[in-house]
Amino acid sequence: xxxxxxxxGFRDFLPDQESQRQRIMHVLAETFGAIGFVPIDxxxxxxTEILLGKGGGETDxxxxxxxDQGGRDVAMRFDLTVPFARFMAAHLHELYLPFKRFHMAKAxxxxxxxxxxxxxxxxCDFDIVGTTAPSADFEIxxxxxxxxxxxxxxxxxxxxxxxxVFNAVLASLSVGDDxxxxxxxxxxxxxxGAEDVxxxxxxxxxxxxxxxxxxxxxxxxxxAAVLDTMRRVAPDAAVHTDRIETILNAADELGLGDxxxxxxxxxxxxxYYTGIVFETFLVDLPQIxxxxxGGRYDNLAGLYTKEELPGVGASIGLDxxxxxxxxxxxxxxxAGGADAIVMCLDENLMAHYHLxxxxxxxxxxxxxxxxxxxxxxxxxxxxxxxxxxxxxLCGDEEHAVGAVNVxxxxxxxxxxxxxxxxxxxxxxxxxx
Amino acid sequence: xxxxxxxxGFRDFLPDQESQRQRIMHVLAETFGAIGFVPIDxxxxxxTEILLGKGGGETDxxxxxxxDQGGRDVAMRFDLTVPFARFMAAHLHELYLPFKRFHMAKAxxxxxxxxxxxxxxxxCDFDIVGTTAPSADFEIxxxxxxxxxxxxxxxxxxxxxxxxVFNAVLASLSVGDDxxxxxxxxxxxxxxGAEDVxxxxxxxxxxxxxxxxxxxxxxxxxxAAVLDTMRRVAPDAAVHTDRIETILNAADELGLGDxxxxxxxxxxxxxYYTGIVFETFLVDLPQIxxxxxGGRYDNLAGLYTKEELPGVGASIGLDxxxxxxxxxxxxxxxAGGADAIVMCLDENLMAHYHLxxxxxxxxxxxxxxxxxxxxxxxxxxxxxxxxxxxxxLCGDEEHAVGAVNVxxxxxxxxxxxxxxxxxxxxxxxxxx
Numbered sequence: 001x002x003x004x005x006x007x008x009g010f011r012d013f014l015p016d017q018e019s020q021r022q023r024i025m026h027v028l029a030e031t032f033g034a035i036g037f038v039p040i041d042x043x044x045x046x047x048t049e050i051l052l053g054k055g056g057g058e059t060d061x062x063x064x065x066x067x068d069q070g071g072r073d074v075a076m077r078f079d080l081t082v083p084f085a086r087f088m089a090a091h092l093h094e095l096y097l098p099f100k101r102f103h104m105a106k107a108x109x110x111x112x113x114x115x116x117x118x119x120x121x122x123x124c125d126f127d128i129v130g131t132t133a134p135s136a137d138f139e140i141x142x143x144x145x146x147x148x149x150x151x152x153x154x155x156x157x158x159x160x161x162x163x164x165v166f167n168a169v170l171a172s173l174s175v176g177d178d179x180x181x182x183x184x185x186x187x188x189x190x191x192x193g194a195e196d197v198x199x200x201x202x203x204x205x206x207x208x209x210x211x212x213x214x215x216x217x218x219x220x221x222x223x224a225a226v227l228d229t230m231r232r233v234a235p236d237a238a239v240h241t242d243r244i245e246t247i248l249n250a251a252d253e254l255g256l257g258d259x260x261x262x263x264x265x266x267x268x269x270x271x272y273y274t275g276i277v278f279e280t281f282l283v284d285l286p287q288i289x290x291x292x293x294g295g296r297y298d299n300l301a302g303l304y305t306k307e308e309l310p311g312v313g314a315s316i317g318l319d320x321x322x323x324x325x326x327x328x329x330x331x332x333x334x335a336g337g338a339d340a341i342v343m344c345l346d347e348n349l350m351a352h353y354h355l356x357x358x359x360x361x362x363x364x365x366x367x368x369x370x371x372x373x374x375x376x377x378x379x380x381x382x383x384x385x386x387x388x389x390x391x392x393l394c395g396d397e398e399h400a401v402g403a404v405n406v407x408x409x410x411x412x413x414x415x416x417x418x419x420x421x422x423x424x425x426x427x428x429x430x431x432x
Numbered sequence: 433x434x435x436x437x438x439x440x441g442f443r444d445f446l447p448d449q450e451s452q453r454q455r456i457m458h459v460l461a462e463t464f465g466a467i468g469f470v471p472i473d474x475x476x477x478x479x480t481e482i483l484l485g486k487g488g489g490e491t492d493x494x495x496x497x498x499x500d501q502g503g504r505d506v507a508m509r510f511d512l513t514v515p516f517a518r519f520m521a522a523h524l525h526e527l528y529l530p531f532k533r534f535h536m537a538k539a540x541x542x543x544x545x546x547x548x549x550x551x552x553x554x555x556c557d558f559d560i561v562g563t564t565a566p567s568a569d570f571e572i573x574x575x576x577x578x579x580x581x582x583x584x585x586x587x588x589x590x591x592x593x594x595x596x597v598f599n600a601v602l603a604s605l606s607v608g609d610d611x612x613x614x615x616x617x618x619x620x621x622x623x624x625g626a627e628d629v630x631x632x633x634x635x636x637x638x639x640x641x642x643x644x645x646x647x648x649x650x651x652x653x654x655x656a657a658v659l660d661t662m663r664r665v666a667p668d669a670a671v672h673t674d675r676i677e678t679i680l681n682a683a684d685e686l687g688l689g690d691x692x693x694x695x696x697x698x699x700x701x702x703x704y705y706t707g708i709v710f711e712t713f714l715v716d717l718p719q720i721x722x723x724x725x726g727g728r729y730d731n732l733a734g735l736y737t738k739e740e741l742p743g744v745g746a747s748i749g750l751d752x753x754x755x756x757x758x759x760x761x762x763x764x765x766x767a768g769g770a771d772a773i774v775m776c777l778d779e780n781l782m783a784h785y786h787l788x789x790x791x792x793x794x795x796x797x798x799x800x801x802x803x804x805x806x807x808x809x810x811x812x813x814x815x816x817x818x819x820x821x822x823x824x825l826c827g828d829e830e831h832a833v834g835a836v837n838v839x840x841x842x843x844x845x846x847x848x849x850x851x852x853x854x855x856x857x858x859x860x861x862x863x864x
Contacts, residue, residue, distance in 0.1 A: 001735070001736065001737070001738070002481055002482060002485065002735050002736050002768070003763065004482070004518045004519075004521035004522040004733075004736040004737065005479065005482075005522070006474075006475055006518075006522070007475065007477060007479060007500075007504065008502070010477060010478075011474035011475065012472065012473070012474050012519055012522065012523065013471075013472055013474075014472060014523060014526065014527075015470035015471060015472055015533065018470075018471040018472050018473050019470065021473075022471055026458060029454060033770075033858070034558055034793050034797075034798045034799070034801065035789075035793070035796055035798075035800070036769075036770040036773070036798065036800030036801075036820075038447035038450075038451065038818075039445075039447060039450040039451055039454055040443075040444065040445055040446060041439055041444070041445035041453075042438075042444050043439065043442035043443065043444070044476065044538065044540075044552060045439060045442060045496070045508075045540070045551075045552065045554050046438065046439065046442075047437070047439060049434055050434060050436070050437075053434065061501070062501070063730075064477070064498075064500060064501075066496075066498030066499075067498075067734075068439075068496060068542060069493070069494070069496075069542040070440070070542075072439065074439060076477075086436045087436075087444055089436035090436040090437070090438070090444065091444065091446060095446075096813075096814050096817040096818060098803060100800075101447065106476065108476075108477070110500060110501040110502075113719050119477075120475050120476060120477065121433065128803070129741035131803045131804055132783075133446070133779070133804040134782065134805035134837070135776070135779070135782045135785070135786070135801060135803035135804070136803045138782070139786065139801060139803070140782070142786060142790075167559065186522030224772070246782070249783060250782060250783035250786060251692075251786070253783040253786075253787055254783065254786055254787055254790060281590055298653070301436075303433070303434050303475075304433065304434050304435070304436040305433070305436065306433070334740070337468075337470070337535060338465075338468040341468070344565075344567070345814050347565070347567070348572070350565075350566065350567045350678070350682060351570070351681060351682035351685040351686065352685070354570065354571065354574060354682060354685075355685055355686055356687055357467075358574075358686060361466050362468070364467055365466075366466045366468065367466070367467070367468065368467070368532075369468075369562070369567060369571060369617075371530060371563045371565035371567035371568045371571070371594060372530075372563055372565045372567070382528050382529075385528040386468075386470075386528060388468075
């Protein structure tokens, strides 16, 4: 006997959980479609050279990499961004620009699982590639806002900033080679607090530089006030602050101004972003951190093509999000089981039970047929376990007169000898 | 520069193809849900021991297997059946029986790609586990029938037989150890024809045995006549032929009798089936072979648990099916792009364009916004490439009076200065 275990960091999805995940993915796909994003897919397995490029980063050690039957050095994708870059380079001649795609799929990292991370996880990435227009920046933010509302999650805030503004401040402070370290420190603001950040920055770039940087990073008082501070502290970055203003105005005009927060503490660490950067927080669950992050980049696919592909995009980690939704008890996304079950009272009526079920299904109901003539108590227990609210009972006598009995499994009330048409109405009423 | 290639036997899915695949998967999921099947998922990576058991088969050489970072012997799943068996053993105490699940997901085999097979492919498996009732056998057949009709594919025939009847004939012929070879030969009937099968069988079990076997395998004249032949040639298999009759009667009662064919040539080779076995053919495309196969088995998860789990199930290979649908030109499944695109005439109206789009979306339309003020010809070319039938144009003058122009991109007719409400109606008309 082999023990039926799964690998550490991997998991099965039981029906309730998987229904929930599929429902979320379907709602997201519909929302993307409404805004003109199209789906793509790429292989889970790729040449290691494609996925890791010149390699050497922290990610590399986490990659599932091996030699295949043909002696090829292959690896399982660890995100959806690198395969998308390869995809764009490969299919540029078949596509139009700007190209708006979404991709919801599994990726794999042999990460330390102690932080509650999974080694197999579902990402949902969406990008607009081939344009530098502020309209695209705004559309990604609009898309995030719509996506969460479609999932039944209100109280979502997109916090955004612009890497260009931050870089202008760094340049004015002559930070030079210390820039990556400065970014790393500022990125910890939420975790370690303003005082520790100030101390660490002071020792790196001196107290006055730290103050100047923190003036912009800590700016608050509403979007307009923050934008004013940015303009004052980074007067050389007018092209970027003008873009921020354009985005804020569009958000106001579309009524999502209060859900978009200009927040210069957002830097996205060492990522490859060059324009706007953003993170998304749930107002009622800030502790789970950003549930959707991204930004604008200059050149998506430089590793694989000479064509410059600027773009803007975002990524939702569905696993963390699903954990969050569960914690918030978002009810609209609950799994929907069958509406009714046709019980088996007499196995000779098997075909008739399936016929009744098909008639109910033709009216749009979701209907089970219990396959065996077990004791009714067992059949009721089965229905309860599966969360089915109504039962259809039909024995010889009901069959003879073309009728069925309909039982509400919660109130235990039964309507006797009704037509199938009436049964449809009764089940709809019981389902609510 | 790294060449942006994919591994042999793997492929990208471009938007049209991926939309089609997602649409099919969604239709299937809805159909499963209507009959009370619930979705599950399992990891793509598992312990090799779980996937290969004692191993040694032809499949083993095709499995993507390696040692992970923690020194574990792991492999990528090569089907959805083995993981399902492991899943049932692992979660038996959390589930109810009979358990009806579907699973649509990728599997991987390092197969010879010359036969038009892919190394990464999507399977759709569905099973009813924990019951031996004929009702479940019938429900799987009903499910297949519904699934193909839901996908817009008519002209589907489920050919079925019963392994027990075949085994009874083999026993009466005292075939013994040659049984697997006999099965292998009969399974080639469609490929090599009756004469070659007779010759090969004769040399293995003698001419009279071959004749007796072929009498049942070649039986035809309609389901009733075939059943009569089976009863005559295999009188010891009454319990199985009675079950066949029950299934045929149910099919007649539910009006799918003409789509279910009793066909004793179906044996499913060396598979682990013990009861009914079936294959599904497209009437207009028989050459692609079976698009959905399966059968009843005695014990799903014997490798991982002592609990006996009898069941019945089927599997659709979505890749072959999609190729078939494309050949048949099944139109109902065509990819649906956006209904309209809001053109960019003036970048200062960016927010207004998004606002118009949101108003159209609120009316249920799928709407794009072009992000940049490019020449109109370029924007029209983009819309055509993406298959968008209608354009919304709004310049300064239209904006000043709260109106838009709506252009039918196929007829090139434009309705000038209409309200957004009228635009909704016009786009609906253009979309058709």
